[in-house]
Amino acid sequence: LKELNPKQIAINYSVGSEICDGITYGMYLTLHEYLKEIGMENRLISAEKIVSALRQRKSQTEINFMKTAFNHTLEIFDEVAKFIKPGMKEKDVADFMKAEVKKRNLQFAWDEKVCPAVFSGPDTAAAHYAPTERIIEKGHILNMDFGVKYNGYCSDLQRTFYVLKDDETSAPEDVMKGFSTIVKSVEDAMQSIKPGKLGHEIDKVARDVVVENGYEEFPHGLGHQVGMFSHDGTALLGPAWEKYMEKPFQPLEEGMVFTIEPRLDVKARGVATIEEMIVVTKNGAEWLSKPQKEILLIK
Structure with missing residues (x-):
């Protein structure tokens, strides 16, 4: 020295x-x-x-690894959608998904105890909590927060389901309003992303959609970075709240990968939320996986 x-x-x-x-x-x-x-x-x-x-800017090789992880994640979502039946426990659903991860020789994107998080109905603990013995009931919303790790790189996605009542063939109006609001919130945020913009500017776009449609604002940042960990990097798509310090004020750069995950509560039904992943490009942003546009129905 x-x-x-x-x-x-x-x-x-x-x-x-x-x-x-x-x-x-x-x-x-x-x-x-x-x-x-x-x-x-x-x-x-x-x-x-x-x-x-x-850590923040991902190479094309890193992005390709994450795309493979996303594809596995979506395939497991497809499999579990066929498996779920009313009357099952949240834990039953989580155990099925964990078995799928191990069958494919993949790793969990975060702690297996809470990956996946499966949460259903009103007054739910929501994401980042372990699945419970709660029974999945007809007329309730069901959500899953789930990701896998492939070649050292993670996916992190959430999907929303509705459990049909006996006399229903589609989700009721209040559920669809909440779900459609989330879809628009995600889409508008994604379209507003450009290199040089600040994280809190993107968060505001999504947050405004939720509030303007009559719901309370979600109590967390809109999206975090993903890479070797499910929460990676130092930039954040989040509000200018004290607890986030300087993270929401970092300019977005080409190659950054973020989640977009607004949420809202549908009274007496549960939580409507979607979590998608995007990569910041030279002129905007691109989806890294096929975004959820329609609510998934459980019979």
Whole structure:
């Protein structure tokens, strides 16, 4: 170090991003003391900008791996749609999907305990919670948050189902209004994405669609980055809320991959939500998987 005499020494700590924050406080103090012996202790800086640049923009090879993961995910969604019947437990559905992942020699995109998240009916815990013993009932909305990992790269998608009552052949008006609002929210957000725009600008587009249609705004950011982890990168499609710090203010760049996942509650029915994935392109954005446009029906 004396010979190189660097002006700055970047190490893996970060206040705003968990993927850039790896060193323990004890190791930081130890390193600080070593550098103090050669008068360089004040040159330590966060490596967040370097790590972010490497992790945020995906190569075509990385995107192709994710596309394969998406295809497996959609195929498993198709299989589970044939399997689900009213009267099953959320846990039954999750166990079926986990078996499909293992049969295909894939990995789970996040902790297997909550992948997939299966949530049905009103007052549900929703995504990021383990499936429960709750019975899937007719007249309720059913959702799944699910992803797989292929060659080290993840998918992360959500799909909305409606469980038909005995006298129904389609979802009722209140369910369709909620679902259609989510479809428009996702589509409008996707169409508004361009390099250089800020994450909070995209979030506002989707959030406004939900609120203008008479629903409460969703209590989370619109979308996160995906890559080697289901939550990757340091940029966020999210509102300018204090808890998100600087993440929603990062300019979008070509090659970034994001989810778009608004949600809303349909009274006495459950949660309407879709999670799609897009890649930022030179002039806008492209879908990385076929987006859900129609609600899936369970008989």
